[in-house]
Amino acid sequence: MLRILSNSKFLIPAMAILAIFAAGSGFYISLKQSQNQQNSALGSSQSIEGLFWPNPKQIHEFNTLDQTGNSFGLEQMQGKWSFVFFGYTHCPDVCPITMSVMNESYKQLNIKHSDLQIIFVSVDPERDTTEKLAQYVTYFNDDFIGLGGNTEMVDSLTKQIGAAYFLNNEEQKENYLVDHSASIFIFDPKARMVGKLSAPHDSAKITAQFIKIKDFINAQY
Amino acid sequence: MHNIKLFLILFFFVSNSLFADENKSIHISNAWISEAPPNVYILAAYAELKNTSTETQTLVSITSPLFSMIEIHLSKIIDETAKMEKQKSLIIPANDSVEFAPGAYHLMLFSPETPMKAGDTAPMTFIFADGSSKTIEAVVKKRNNHSHDHNHDHKNNH
Numbered sequence: 254m255l256r257i258l259s260n261s262k263f264l265i266p267a268m269a270i271l272a273i274f275a276a277g278s279g280f281y282i283s284l285k286q287s288q289n290q291q292n293s294a295l296g297s298s299q300s301i302e303g304l305f306w307p308n309p310k311q312i313h314e315f316n317t318l319d320q321t322g323n324s325f326g327l328e329q330m331q332g333k334w335s336f337v338f339f340g341y342t343h344c345p346d347v348c349p350i351t352m353s354v355m356n357e358s359y360k361q362l363n364i365k366h367s368d369l370q371i372i373f374v375s376v377d378p379e380r381d382t383t384e385k386l387a388q389y390v391t392y393f394n395d396d397f398i399g400l401g402g403n404t405e406m407v408d409s410l411t412k413q414i415g416a417a418y419f420l421n422n423e424e425q426k427e428n429y430l431v432d433h434s435a436s437i438f439i440f441d442p443k444a445r446m447v448g449k450l451s452a453p454h455d456s457a458k459i460t461a462q463f464i465k466i467k468d469f470i471n472a473q474y
Numbered sequence: 475m476h477n478i479k480l481f482l483i484l485f486f487f488v489s490n491s492l493f494a495d496e497n498k499s500i501h502i503s504n505a506w507i508s509e510a511p512p513n514v515y516i517l518a519a520y521a522e523l524k525n526t527s528t529e530t531q532t533l534v535s536i537t538s539p540l541f542s543m544i545e546i547h548l549s550k551i552i553d554e555t556a557k558m559e560k561q562k563s564l565i566i567p568a569n570d571s572v573e574f575a576p577g578a579y580h581l582m583l584f585s586p587e588t589p590m591k592a593g594d595t596a597p598m599t600f601i602f603a604d605g606s607s608k609t610i611e612a613v614v615k616k617r618n619n620h621s622h623d624h625n626h627d628h629k630n631n632h
């Protein structure tokens with residue numbers, strides 16, 4: 254670079270490039286500043302952990318069955334805020350921990366936020382029949398929704414969300430374990446994935462994060 | 475049915491006290507089993523194991539007459555994915571303790587004899603590499619909000 258600059262033949266074009274670059278970055282900085290000013294008025298998006306902004310992910314049509322056997326798709330996500338967690342009923346540790354923590358949070362939130370639904374999606378539909386799902390979710394809370402069906406149905410949702418899972422069922426057919434996402438995904442009433450809460454989960458933290466995210470999204474309209 | 479269960483438990487305690495060499499340096503406290511939702515046949519149990527001796531103790535297996543099999547597991551979250559890894563054994567260092575806690579080390583209890591409700595108890599025998607063992611009663615409890623990530627470091631606890 255220095256050698257190029259010392260050569261007068263390249264000096265003028267090089268300076269021109271630098272000038273354009275400098276002007277561009279100046280413009281970028283001023284844009285960033287005005288964005289920050291806007292953000293601080295509405296609560297900065299950077300300060301909210303787990304918020305997907307300005308790029309929330311719009312969810313498209315999917316086709317699963319709920320714990321009563323009714324079909325559950327995009328329409329059932331619209332007009333409500335949703336927490337979505339992926340697991341399996343035979344999971345003895347992480348899933349029941351998350352379900353009971355979500356229940357605590359739901360009980361705190363439900364009083365003011367009646368437009369919130371809690372959804373457990375089974376990534377083990379072969380063992381988790383509709384009946385089992387119903388017993389499982391209602392054990393934690395009668396309001397909770399359990400989704401399943403078959404692999405294709407479950408994948409119509411997991412693939413959009415990017416919630417990968419893996420069945421460790423090569424040898425031990427009966428008591429196999431499943432690797433699954435540990436996060437809680439948050440959807441707004443337009444069925445946009447607007448945030449993700451990472452494990453380990455804590456009910457007070459979930460409650461606080463949800464209120465921050467909801468207030469932020471509502472302020473964007 | 476109930477008599478069979480009672481017999482199994484009695485036989486278990488008697489046989490353990492007759493044949494096994496009791497491990498006197500391991501203290502097991504707060505042993506509890508998390509109540510499972512209906513028709514779930516894999517449960518988790520938690521406890522704290524304290525080694526009061528100057529020698530390392532290695533937990534190699536756990537048995538209970540009320541479960542078909544018990545495994546030592548470690549829950550891990552790797553790249554936001556929850557996994558469980560079966561452990562062949564677990565080392566409890568000299569004058570130290572190891573905690574089985576939600577979201578961390580836990581005991582996986584397979585296929586209970588009968589469904590277990592909060593308040594029920596189950597005897598569990600912890601067997602160590604030197605052939606010694608320790609039998610305790612674990613109580614079934616419902617999970618509460620305080621059951622998340624209790625993976626503290628006990629090294630500095632006195």
Ligand SMILES: [Cu+2]
Nearest residue numbers: 346547558582
């Ligand atoms: Cu496990």
